[in-house]
Amino acid sequence: MDGNNPPSDEQYQASLDRIDRLVSAFADGQQFERLTNHQQREAEFAIEMFHELLYGYEYVPLDDPDEHSLEAVCRELYPAKISAEADHFETVAPVIGAFLRFLDARGAIENGDRLATHVESLDDAIVDAAADPANWGMAKSMVMSGDLDDATQLDIAADVAASSELPEAPLDPPEWEPTESLDPDKGLPSAEVDRLEEIINSLSPESDAVLASLAAATDDVQGDVDPDVALERAGVAPEEYDAVVEEIVTRMDEEGSELIPSPGDTADSAVLDPDTAREFLELEGQLLLYANDRFDVVPGIDSYEAFKxxxxxxxxxxxxxxxxxxxxxxxxxxxxxxxxAGLSPAHLETIDSWLNYEAGQFFIVEHLDDGTVFLDPDEPRAYKVTGVYDSYAAVLPEEALPVAVTSVVLLPYDGRIVTNGMEEFDMLAGMAMQMIKDDPETAYEEAKHRFGIAETLPPADEPTRSDAERLRFYTKNQDNRERFADEIETLKDETDELARVYHEQLGKANARRLGREFRDLGLEEAYVAIYDGQVVTTAPTEPQLEETLSEIMPDETVDHPYVYHYDP
Structure with a gap:
């Protein structure tokens, strides 16, 4: 392309994709193998940053370079823009040289060996320039000197996040390690902090100047700085600062940064699709804005843009x-x-459906393929919940369940149930809930038996179940037999069928225990009749057992015992 003309957005993105593919191929080649271990570790970062500076400032891609542009990046741009440890700059010339030779060997560029030799000759110049603060750009000067400290970077990150859609509260469960290491002083994944720093290091000159003004204006301020005061002291218009934030947001989007999660997921059925997720967040945001105006919770929020x-x-x-x-x-x-908000009738109807919301304390008890089950232990009632940003399974490992969550609001949306993202994990609440309520697993079993798992709101009424179905559930396990002892006593003798169900269920429960005991005793194969939890007779064959039962059992209960075939 013409080195005098800046690339279009499409050209720039295409070049990033192309370099990414070339870097992957380079990592499998001979030129990469000849690098030292340290150079190999730094290679991907060095190549990508070098290309971004070369193409972004010189308008020349790394896979079509010229000597003059390469020298400009080596002597000026890379040392001025990139914040890194000193030993990183020692790897730049060898890595870029090896990459140029790789491109030459592929036939992707001409004179690759000559260009590589020239870059390698600039090794000392790169290292010396990077070590001299006089050569640093404004953003790098602030980072390296500490003027733009971690707190400042996080303030920018917060503004960037605020400029995106209404955020969902992060899940921070108490009893397991997060999947990505967090810097305890920053509260952000360390990899994303590094990415944010890289972006700040390579902003446009206009954004560099804005950040430099802010850093200089707040250099003598201790503690938190009011953003409006900082802008006024720096002589920076809010629009100028917004432009910096917008540039950072754009760069993050282009580079696939996860610092700002995007709502929705097209590949995960446990999450709303992106368009539906964004629509939900905006509708609930409009409702929250209206509530804030009504109750004046956060003063000064007079528009949805301010609310976001x-x-x-x-x-x-x-x-x-x-x-x-x-x-x-x-x-x-x-x-x-x-x-x-001037919403459409369809959107108003959606918000009206939120009159069927469910709120309170819940347990998260199970992950399904297309959602996560929230359990209200009071009723008990189970709800299948769809994520807005991520699936709960991506955040909460199965082995950590059940987990207590408070401040939960479940809302019907698009034929499913979603949370509004404001729930909180609370260990103390979970302990208290388990002390005064039934065990979550037992309550979950009852909820599934009585209602099934609700998939929308309002949930369906309790289905009609036969007495036999109810009795089988009540006698399913020891917990249920203890919990529903009164119900069992009422049902078990109402009819001959219910009596058979009762003795069959108790017989099955005792058969497992008897099987273990018989094996320990070394007994041979036998048929065992169990009645009301007791062994009433045994025989080597089933016909012999039935004959004995007919002799010892009352006529009306002769078919009530459960017959267990013990086969060691």
Whole structure:
């Protein structure tokens, strides 16, 4: 391409994809094998950063370079823009040289060996320039000197996150390690902090200047800095700062950063698809904005754009106020009548369906292929919940379940049940719930038996079950037999059929124990009759057992005992 013209967005993205493929192939080649272990570890980062600087500033891609542009990146741009340890810069020339020779061997560029030799001759120049603060760009100067410290970077990250869709509260379960290591001082994945730093290091000159002004204006300020005060002191217009944030957001999107999770997932049936997820977040955001206006929870929020900038911690009290029992129905109904956001009839109907919300404390008890089961232990009732950002299975390992969650709000949406993302994990609440309520697993079994697992709200009424089905559930295991002792006593002798069901269930429960005991005693094969939990007779064959039963059992109960075939 013409090195005098900047690439289009499409050209730039295509070049990133192309270099990514070439780097993968390079890692399998001879040129890569000749690098030292340290150079190999730094290679991917060095090549990608070198290409971004070469193409972004010189308008020349790394797979079609010229000597002048390569020298500009080596002597000026890379040392000025990239924040890294000193030994990283020692790897740049050898890595880029090896990559150029790789491209030459593939026939992808001409004069690759000559260009590689020239880059390698600049090894000392790169290292020396990177070590001299006089050569650093503004963003790098702030990072390396500490003026743009970790807190400043996280403030930017918070603004970036606020500029995206309404965030879902992060899941932070208490009894297991997160899948990605977190920096305890930052609260962000260390890899994403590094990525954010890389992006800040390579912003446009205009954004560099804005950040430099902010850093200089707040250099003598201790503790937290009010954003509006910082902008005023720096002489930076809010629009200028928004442009910096927008540039960072765009870069993150282009590079697939996970610092800002996007809602929805097309590949996971346990998560809403992206369009549906974004629509849900906006609709509930509009309702929360209306509730905030009604109750004045967070002052000064007069538009949805302002609301989207709120952090999860700021949204939480609005959410809690809305879903207090005395508020939710009234607010939802008034929102529908007033329609302050100018929503379509279909969207108003969706919000009206939220009158069927369920709120309170729940246990997460099981992951299914297309959702996660939330259990209300009071009723008990089980609900299959679909994720908005990620599936709960991606965050909560199966072995950690059941997990208690508080501040839960379940809402019907698109024929499914979703949470609004504001739930919290609470170990103390979980312990208290288990002390005063039934064991979650037992309650879950009862919920499934009585109602099944609800897939939308309002849930269906309890299905009609026969007395025999109910009795089988009540006698299914020891926990149920103890919990439903009164119900069992009422049902078991009502009819001849129920009596047979009762003795069959107790017989099966005792047969497992008897089998172990008989094997320990070394007994031979036998048929065993169990009645009311007791062995009443045994015989070597089933006909012999039936004959004995007919002799010892009353006529009306002769077919009630459960016959267990013991075969060691």
């Amino acid at each position: 900038r709120l952090s999860t911690d700021e949204i939480q009290p609005i959410h809690d106020t809305l879903y207090r029992e005395e508020n939710a129905v009234e607010v939802i109904e008034e929102f529908g009548r007033e329609n302050p």
